[in-house]
Amino acid sequence: MAAVDVVIMAAGKGTRMKSKLPKVLHRLADRALLAHVVDTASTLKPRRVVVITGHGATEVEAAITRHSGAKADFDLGFARQEPQLGTGHAVQQALPHLDDEAVVVVLSGDVPLTQGDTLQALVDACGGENLALLTLALDNPSGYGRIVRGPDDAVLAIVEQKDATEAQRRIQEIYSGIMAVPVARLRPWLARLDNQNAQAEYYLTDIVKMAVADGVRVVAHKISDELQVAGVNSPVQLAELERAYQRRRAHALMEQGVRLADPARFDVRGSLQCGQDVFIDVNCVFEGQVTLGEGVRIGANCVIANASIAAGAVIHPFTHIDGEKAGVSVGQGALIGPFARLRPGAQLGDEVHIGNFVEVKNSTLAKGAKANHLAYLGDATVGERVNYGAGSITANYDGANKHRTVIGDDVHVGSNCVLIAPIKLGAGGTVGGGSTLTKDTPAGALSVARGRQVSIPDWQRPVKGAK
Known part of the structure; x- marks a missing residue:
């Protein structure tokens, strides 16, 4: 089994949080969102975890270093993405830290509740050879990249919402933002990315088309648990995720x-x-x-x-x-x-x-x-x-x-x-x-250690206003 490296994208500003605090440091269950992601990544026993920082980089790097500290049994590293030019550009910054013999798992720092066994299943689906995507079917897939499949149900591409046709927007299977891919295959694909799209950004998802063109098998590990891929972009979403998280903790305890x-x-x-x-x-x-x-x-x-x-x-x-x-x-x-x-x-x-x-x-x-x-x-x-x-x-x-x-x-x-x-x-x-x-x-x-009690007979209290 190939060694595992993990890349966590945590460079975004999180404008909709309307906060001076970097988005990935907002807390869920009293831990930073990014800390949840790092802790889950650690269940894969990775060789290295690389956190891509940008907005508030110094603060984010200091916080996650304190969180992991000496207890981490992996090498914790950081890569700066300045300016932020898209997800593909972000992972490009981490490439110097990655081993060509490893499988890299790409995670998002604002998606805190993915489970370790889900990530392990994704690594297994990759098998050191395939491009493995974590996908989910949603009743309302708006805002997510859609999984485009061929006649034989093979994955052909991921199309971002703003670049999708009307037919593609009706697709309910979405890409979660989480993938596992051999580093040796990823490196040349990232070098070929361009920003010819509606956002003028370098999309990591474009590597799916490159994998198909190169004859590399693209597999989808499809789950049904929406909470595992839910991200945080606003205080409302953070509060909703907090309650969902606590509800699961409560149910687990009641089952015990x-x-x-x-x-x-x-x-x-x-x-x-x-x-x-x-x-x-x-x-x-x-x-x-x-x-x-x-x-x-x-x-x-x-x-x-x-x-x-x-x-x-x-x-x-x-x-x-x-x-x-x-x-x-x-x-x-x-x-x-x-x-x-x-x-x-x-x-x-x-x-x-x-x-x-x-x-x-x-x-x-x-x-x-x-x-x-x-x-x-x-x-x-x-x-x-x-x-x-x-x-x-x-x-x-x-x-x-x-x-x-x-x-x-x-x-x-x-x-x-x-x-x-x-x-x-x-x-x-x-x-x-x-x-x-x-x-x-x-x-x-x-x-007994107190003063002697004294009573003064006929003592008059002071009268208000008297001189």
Whole structure:
């Protein structure tokens, strides 16, 4: 089997997007359109991927280099197309990067949802010898190049819409813009292209006629899934493709047994792995890498990113979890929210309760610990069965450095307490409400640090306007 090179055309401006951002960097499921294409191309295990850039070239090249980074197992290269004189001219710019012994797959940077197995079937159809085209029959083929076949059903040419006759415009089979062709055959064909057409551009599709003239077999791999070849040219099309993509993700999860309250109000912008009997309510967004264990319930309007949530946990509505690079983990049977916030490094044990308007950052809470109302735990180690009162905070930052708070097992922290780190609270101790602690406390002790209560009899409040 011949080696595979991939060329991705990403030079266009995308005028109809009405945006300063290059079209291929607009995001679908929180990834750039071009990133989707590169990731799919990588499933072919290519020797090299060449991205043809033009409009916003510096920005596009930097973004896709960051996306691929060190993880890429192929050589990532770029070719500039300036000015943009058509698809044939674009691929001409990539020729110096291609190996004559390889098969090149040509993709478009604004067609993000082609599947890897479809591309592999196209490469197989090429077989290192043929010109293979990815085609599709559309009820409304307007705007696409038409596949012209001969009496024996062999592909003879692709005719662009603006150059097509009335009879040709009635053809429903269209060219998707995706092809696979041996580089050794492609190179002389590209050298023979001209721009004698309605657009005065160099059409890559003209190589079909050259292949036929040279006796090279032109084959069409015809699919029925329109979504795989759908491109993005406007914000409307981007939004439509986003919903189509999310609908497919939703259906795939439901087929695995996940219960979605409404698959039309569900967004995955990364990887979501679910155990058995997971339930997800409406308007939830999952980003990065998220794992939901068996029987997990996610309430409405939650945003969850880079987190692992163990079996039986319940995430109540309007909870925001974002583990970023450090991650967040939630133990079995834990109850989180509503309106809770878990930040990077929050590690919650089994049966932990985090209630409304509680924020946890870079802290470990052991089994059964509870912080049910209006509290902050940052840079803390919290023992088992701790009860952390409403309005209490760990004061972990001294203006220059972060310090840690350690709370032993079975400690009860009253409401409106300030624990000034670094500090350790001994196991079984109690902190009186309203205390501001600056020193370690012994195990089993009641610790109170607040001003003496004073009552002044017959005190009069100031009167408005009095001098």
